[in-house]
Amino acid sequence: MGAQSPRAVERERSIDPEELRTAIAAVESRASSSSDLPPLAPEAHEAATAALRLLRHRPRSEHELRERLLTKDHAPAAVDEALERVRIWGLVDDADFAAEWVRGRRRRRGRSRGALERELREKGVAEFHIARAVSDIDETDDREQAAELVRARLARRPVDSGRGADLQGERRRLVAFLARRGYPTGLAMTVVNAELAAQVSP
Structure with a gap:
């Protein structure tokens, strides 16, 4: 397999999990003689190998990688060297x-x-x-997203408009559902009330 320059890998952006696994495979298969980087120290090589195993499962932040490697008893200096190499390979970018x-x-x-x-x-x-x-997400976006979530939930569990007790229970469940996804109580109640009103209207 032809070797891909580490600098070329570094320039790749927005690596999704499948692309990340492909990039890891390219790094692992690269002959040492084809790399323009010096060999890692033995301890750092072990840490870098462990980092690649972790990244094969899913993308991770640099902090996550560092913490996982340290908990696996890799020396801090080896972890620093390994993470620097992983950054150069373009496999971690916060x-x-x-x-x-x-x-x-x-x-x-x-x-x-x-x-x-x-x-x-x-x-x-x-x-x-x-x-x-998160710069593209504002309160209006959150409100629209919450409304979509509630509508999808209601489509699966229609509300019986003739039973007020059930309606109140549904309101509590939906507000709690949105709260678990991080929506503030005030916004959640506003959205839920509006969507329930729309559903029970003749």
Whole structure:
């Protein structure tokens, strides 16, 4: 297999999980003589190999990788060297990670902007990367996303408009459903009330 320059890999952007696995395979199959980088120290090589195994499962933030490698008893200096090499290979980039995390969690789970920000902070992503990743999401977007979630939920569980107790129970369940996805209580109640009213109207 022809060797791909580490610098070329570094320039690739927004690596999704499948592309990441392909990039890892390219790195692992590259002959040492084809690389323009010096060999890693033995301990750093072990840490870099462990990092590639972790990344094969899913993209990770640099903080996540560092923490996992340290918990596997790799020496801090070896982890630093390994992560520097992984960055050069283009396999970890917190800006891309944050952008992909927001796209995926928004699309698959309907997470609110606030929830996405909290999740990225928990993964050790820097605030300026987080701000950029969520910059296209405002309160109107959150309200529209919440309404779509509620409509989809109601389509699966129609409300009986003739039973007020059930309607109240449905309202509580839907507000709790949105809260679990990070939507503020006020916004959740506004959206749920509007969608329930639309459903029970003649």
